Amino acid sequence: MKKILLALSLLPMVNLVNAQTKTLKTHSGNPIFKGWYADPEGVIFEKNYWVYPTFSAPYEKQVFLDAFSSPDLVTWTKHPRILDTANIKWAKKAIWAPAIIKKKNQYFLFFGANDIQSDQETGGIGVAVANNPAGPFKDHLGKPLVDKFHNGAQPIDQFVFKDKDGKYYLIYGGWKHCNIARLNDQFTGFLPMKDGSTFKEITPENYVEGPFMFIRNNKYYFMWSEGGWTGPDYSVAYAIADSPMGPFKRVGKILQQDAKIANGAGHHSVIRNEKSDDWYIVYHRRPLNQTNGNARETCIDRMYFDKDGFIKPIVMTTEGVSRKSLR
Known part of the structure; x- marks a missing residue:
């Protein structure tokens, strides 16, 4: 009788465990977290995505x-207001397209602010710094890092690229122009190129904004967004070169709208799990039932390469990607 009573007393616990097992998410789902969020920069720090x-x-x-951070691409933790204009005296509005990189024991967050339309306005690309990837981030310079239009590029949509030789570059630009510039060691300014110039234009065919670069098999993959960010034709294309300076010849689009899933898919980044060699594309898209330009959600899907090293077209999904721990 005691055994029967013990078994009956354990039933609620067993049922709870079974319920938790049944509800344990195996995939990230898309969007990966709630809210209107766009222009996502994905990265791995300390065995967390x-x-x-x-x-x-x-x-x-x-x-x-x-x-947002996750140990497995499925469970995400929100870290609110890691950067606020209250801590950036020159930034008043339109904080966007963050790009982050770790150097030694510090985290440098690059961002665009104020959406300047000319050299006479205050704003551009800023830098903030913190000792933790969750911030809080403080202004690194007390002024913008880039506050002028060089080669016709609006100072927005920044990405920081570390080359194989340890050099750091800022790649950025809107208004259909893209520049690359070598950062100094303190990320407080730039070092001149071999030809004496500071900002080198590397704009590929059909480039609009949102640059991103990575290295695979000693080849430089340069990616960007095309189309209008409020329209259904927003998309991602890429090129391949032997140097971060190019020249970059457009290969083609690899991410675009799907009438069954979403519109306005673009402004992305790429994450590579080096241990498993799994590649992911993190991007924003607009639900089919939304027409508001700001109704954008952050999503993630797998990215694959063919035998020749070309990126296969991205298949947008609602289930997202499967659980993948870094620990």
């Missing part, structure tokens, strides 16, 4: 950045 997106809202309300 991190995503740093734009808070997608009207420019006057777009005055802070949140971050």
Whole structure:
């Protein structure tokens, strides 16, 4: 009788475990977290996946950045207001497209602010620094790092690239122009190129904005967004070169709208799990039932290469990617 009573007393616990097992997510789902977020920068820090997106809202309300972390691509933790215009005296609105990189024991967060339309306005690309990937981030310079239009490029949509030789570059630009510039060791300015110039234009065919670069098999993959960010034709294309300076010849689009899934798929980043050699594309897209330009969600899907090293077209999904721990 005692054994029967003990078994009956354990039933609620068994049922709870079974319920938890049944509800344990095996895939990330898309979007990967709630809320309107865009322009996501995906990266790996300390055996966690991190995503740093734009808070997608009207420019006057777009005055802070949140971050999200996950040990397995499935369970995400929100880190609110890691950067706020209250800590960046020159930034008033339109904080967007964060790019982050770790150097030694510090985290440097690059961001665009104020959406300047000319050299006479205050704003551009700024840098903030923290000792933790979750912030809080403080202004690194007290002024923008790039506050002028060089080679016709609006100073927005920044990406920081570390080359094989340890050199760091800022790749950025809107208004259909893209520049690359070598950062100094303190990330407070730039070093001249071999020809004496500071900002070198590397704009490929059909480039609009949102640059991203990575190395695979000693080849430089340069990716960007095409089309209008509020329209259904927003998309991602890429090129391959032997140097971060190019020249970059456009290969073609690899991410674009799917009438069954979403519109406006673009402004992405790429994450590689080096242990498993799994590649992921993190991007934003607009639900089919939304027409508001700021109605954008952050999603993730697998990215594959063919035998010749070309990127296969991305298949957008609602289930996202499977659980993949870094630990």
